[in-house]
Amino acid sequence: MKIICIGRNYADHAKELNNAVPEEPVVFMKPPTALLVNNKPLYYPEFTEDLHYELELVVKIAKNGRHVQPEFAADYYREVALGIDFTARDLQSKLKKAGKPWELAKGFDGSAAISPFVSIDRLNRSAMEFELLKNGEVVQQGNTKDMLFPIEDLIVFVSKFMKLQMGDLIFTGTPAGVGPVAIGDRLEGKLHTRTEVITLLSCDIK
Numbered sequence: 001m002k003i004i005c006i007g008r009n010y011a012d013h014a015k016e017l018n019n020a021v022p023e024e025p026v027v028f029m030k031p032p033t034a035l036l037v038n039n040k041p042l043y044y045p046e047f048t049e050d051l052h053y054e055l056e057l058v059v060k061i062a063k064n065g066r067h068v069q070p071e072f073a074a075d076y077y078r079e080v081a082l083g084i085d086f087t088a089r090d091l092q093s094k095l096k097k098a099g100k101p102w103e104l105a106k107g108f109d110g111s112a113a114i115s116p117f118v119s120i121d122r123l124n125r126s127a128m129e130f131e132l133l134k135n136g137e138v139v140q141q142g143n144t145k146d147m148l149f150p151i152e153d154l155i156v157f158v159s160k161f162m163k164l165q166m167g168d169l170i171f172t173g174t175p176a177g178v179g180p181v182a183i184g185d186r187l188e189g190k191l192h193t194r195t196e197v198i199t200l201l202s203c204d205i206k
C-alpha cells in the first residue's frame with residue numbers, strides 16, 4: 001500500500017503559502033508507517049517547532065490500474081475518507097529552500113491521520129464538502145469542486161508514472177486555512193453527506 005499525496009491542489013492554499021499555482025499536479029509520498037488510525041493522538045515530534053494541520057479528502061483506490069484513461073478514472077474509487085497531512089512546516093521550508101525532497105517534513109510517523117471510509121454513494125460526488133475544527137472552531141473549509149486537478153485527473157496523472165493498486169490512498173490536497181497546532185489541541189474533521197454532517201476524524205495533539 002502506498003500513500004500518494006498531492007500538493008497545491010487548491011488555488012487559495014497555494015496563494016497562502018506564496019506558491020505558484022501549478023500547471024500539473026505536485027506529487028509526493030508518505031510511507032505506510034505514517035498512518036495514524038482509530039482517532040489516535042499525535043505526539044508532537046521533537047524535530048519541529050511549527051507543526052501544521054492540512055485537512056484533505058482522501059481517496060481509496062478500488063482496483064489496480066496503470067495508464068488509466070480519463071473515461072474510466074471514476075471507476076477507480078468507491079470510498080473516501082478525511083485525512084490530516086501533518087507537516088513540519090519549519091523543516092519543510094528549510095528543505096524547500098535547499099532544493100531537497102520534503103519527505104522528512106511530511107512522512108514522519110503519524111503524519112497521515114485518517115478517518116474511517118465512507119461510500120461515495122452517500123456523498124455529492126461532484127462537490128464533496130468538508131471542514132476542520134480546531135478546539136471547536138472552524139479553521140478550514142473545503143469543497144472538492146474547487147480542486148485545480150479533480151480526483152479523476154489525479155488518477156489519470158499518477159497512473160502514468162506508477163501503477164495504482166487496490167488500497168492505495170491519495171491525499172488530494174488541502175484548501176486554505178492551514179495553521180499550527182500546539183500540545184493540548186483537538187482537531188476534528190467533518191464531512192457533509194447528502195443528508196447530514198458527520199464527524200469522521202478526531203485527533204488530539206499530545
Ligand code: MG
Nearest residue numbers: 054085173174
Ligand atoms: Mg497536504
